[in-house]
Amino acid sequence: NAGVTQTPKFQVLKTGQSMTLQCAQDMNHEYMSWYRQDPGMGLRLIHYSVGAGITDQGEVPNGYNVSRSTTEDFPLRLLSAAPSQTSVYFCASSSDRERRQYFGPGTRLTVT
Amino acid sequence: AQSVTQPDIHITVSEGASLELRCNYSYGATPYLFWYVQSPGQGLQLLLKYFSGDTLVQGIKGFEAEFKRSQSSFNLRKPSVHWSDAAEYFCAVVPPGAGSYQLTFGKGTKLSVIP
Numbered sequence: 038n039a040g041v042t043q044t045p046k047f048q049v050l051k052t053g054q055s056m057t058l059q060c061a062q063d064m065n066h067e068y069m070s071w072y073r074q075d076p077g078m079g080l081r082l083i084h085y086s087v088g089a090g091i092t093d094q095g096e097v098p099n100g101y102n103v104s105r106s107t108t109e110d111f112p113l114r115l116l117s118a119a120p121s122q123t124s125v126y127f128c129a130s131s132s133d134r135e136r137r138q139y140f141g142p143g144t145r146l147t148v149t
Numbered sequence: 150a151q152s153v154t155q156p157d158i159h160i161t162v163s164e165g166a167s168l169e170l171r172c173n174y175s176y177g178a179t180p181y182l183f184w185y186v187q188s189p190g191q192g193l194q195l196l197l198k199y200f201s202g203d204t205l206v207q208g209i210k211g212f213e214a215e216f217k218r219s220q221s222s223f224n225l226r227k228p229s230v231h232w233s234d235a236a237e238y239f240c241a242v243v244p245p246g247a248g249s250y251q252l253t254f255g256k257g258t259k260l261s262v263i264p
Binding site for chain 1: 183195255
């Protein structure tokens with residue numbers, strides 16, 4: 038099993054550009070989440086999904102969109118990047134059975 | 150507000166010394182409790198977790214944590230620190246009634262180890 042994979046590993050954007058961070062899991066987990074990590078802030082929940090077609094907002098959802106068309110994939114979209122979105126983004130998946138999250142390796146995004 | 154707190158931003162210990170990292174939570178009921186470690190430039194690795202039962206939990210890499218309901222704490226300990234333990238440590242909770250997809254993290258404690 039690859040677990041949770043994220044692409045790209047690094048990305049530099051200009052203000053106003055759009056992009057999609059990809060996340061996929063091969064553990065057949067029903068739940069998936071996106072977090073951002075900023076120095077001194079820990080990780081904060083952006084959006085989450087409890088199943089295909091079902092998403093909801095976390096603590097810091099502004100400026101981000103998500104969708105979940107399949108169990109495996111949970112992309113995060115930045116429609117118009119801002120410097121405040123410079124961060125490291127982590128995707129995670131989990132299940133009711135295990136009750137713990139598995140994290141991807143992260144994407145480091147810089148917005149100039 | 151309900152939250153999880155790690156009071157120490159940065160701790161420095163000598164190699165071979167014991168370690169205790171503090172974590173407190175403020176919820177009306179006991180949340181699910183986790184400790185994660187993040188080495189520089191790396192992702193998050195789960196050290197241990199507590200859902201219920203025995204209040205002393207053993208994890209990987211020689212770490213353990215003790216849940217104390219009366220103190221709303223879940224402190225992480227290691228009897229003898231190795232230089233490779235230098236990393237950032239995060240306490241995290243799933244709030245009572247929430248799903249496993251809603252982890253709330255503390256702000257982290259950075260551990261430095263003096264050889």
